Amino acid sequence: MPKERFLQNSIALIYDFDNTLTPLAMQEYTVLPELGITGDSFWKEVNREADKTKGDRMLTWMRLMLKKIADKEKRLGRKELRALAKNIEYFAGVEEWFSRMNRYVRKHAPGYVRLHHYLISAGLLEIVEGCTIKKEFKRIYASELHYDHNGVATFPSVLINDTMKTQFLFRINKGKEQLDESINEHMPENLRPVPFSHMVYIGDGMSDVPSMTLTKKNGGYAIAVHNPRDKGSISICEKLRAANRVDYFAAADYRKDKALDRYVRNILDVIIADIKHLHDVSAMPGRA
């Protein structure tokens, strides 16, 4: 036991991006309109091609996108992709959500709890880096492209898919947040900066199942959200809830006093109480 008790006083709110914070996938606001392709036809083509080649769907969409950029002789480098992110539309209340949650934690746990927001997306980092909410995240994990000496994207350099997303939960858990840090070495639970029980994972669908399951099985919280304008998307949430993948589901409406806001505040209250208990213990004579 170290002399100073390690204070696990951080809370992590962890978000998926596509269909969790935005009604459509990020490509549908950015690169696809630029190429004159609809999201519907692109994703159908990706699915057909992935079935035909038995390829990974993430690699397939990246390959098809790069091919279409080349075929149309479009200049879509890092700078252009970032600029296109201004077209992204969010669910109601997303842009105010982060600072409101931060204020809530500051008010209810002044000085002793830190709240951080993380984004884990299979989409493109180049696009997310240009979006208006980028500044809200302590860290963003997303797929990335490799660019040649002319600044032309040629190949993926970082690829994130459903199961790989879980790696980032361990990175947050162990405080090894940089991609070049190894997360495989054993770390005792009481030395991990963000215990899973202080994590809340918010996602929209089947692609979030590995992350939801990992979070929940380790004592954390998982929430599914659905598009409030698409009644069909509720059934996915119902399935996730029935299979006990999530604790709760709600409309992806991030405004004050909506169901999601109230539910997350309740979870924050529970985690804050837990951290407060840890503080009290550590403040006892002979323990600190």
Ligand SMILES: [Mg+2]
């Ligand atoms: Mg999603």
